[in-house]
Amino acid sequence: MDNKAQSEEKLEQIERFFVQYGAVPAGLKAAEAISGERRIFERQGVYYRAGTAVFDGKQFYLLSSIDNPKYAEIGILEDIDALPSDAPASAIEKAVRCAFGIEPYPEE
């Protein structure tokens, strides 16, 4: 499991990929305050956020998304992808591209 500094770096890396692929900070400060989660980004009317979760003792980095601004405004996003803590930058970038619909998921 990553320590706090490592987690922060990885989350910032995800957010850098958000920006690289055209997302901008949505400015939903109230939503961020309500949820206590990280900044929400927006791209083509869809909202995204990076986060973490632990499942069965294993840490994952989450990509969350919602296309309904009413939910985004109160910080409610759906978890749509999960990356293991040792995921390389290339895997993180691919996950962001899939989440943004730039490339298909392998199943598609």
Add this chain to the structure above:
Amino acid sequence: MRISFDLDDVLFVSPDRYETEPALHFPFNRLFPDRLRKGTPQLIHDLQHAGFEVWVYTSSLRTETYIKNLFRRYGVKFDRIINGERHQKEVQRKRPQPLPQKMPNFYHISLHIDDEKAILENARQYGFRAMRVYEPDEHWAEKVLAEAKRIRKIEENSEST
């Protein structure tokens, strides 16, 4: 022609009672815990390959994001998703009289697949076509495909007369 599916007990089923598609691998089974009735992805592909527009029309308040991303993991992309919130906003609106939870004719859906008995009664009353799928049935997908093709033939024949 448009065909729509309800979710609960139609495409989303309990593995205790129905044969299901394999669960998504960990941790996606935690992000998307709903299980698909066996045959669902193939049926959707077959319908779309046969030229049908395939929608989800559910009274569930699951978000469109959740529904879309769950099905993406099974290689399925619906043409449109109507959830309970969208139905309320677009169909019920501020009407004083409550409408049924689903009104397929509002969306020009030619055939709606659902598990509820009430949907057949509503179909008769409000003038839309519905098919009930509510029991484990290994031939359910073939029956849905056959019914969709039958309805399409009826519609094509009535357009040409």
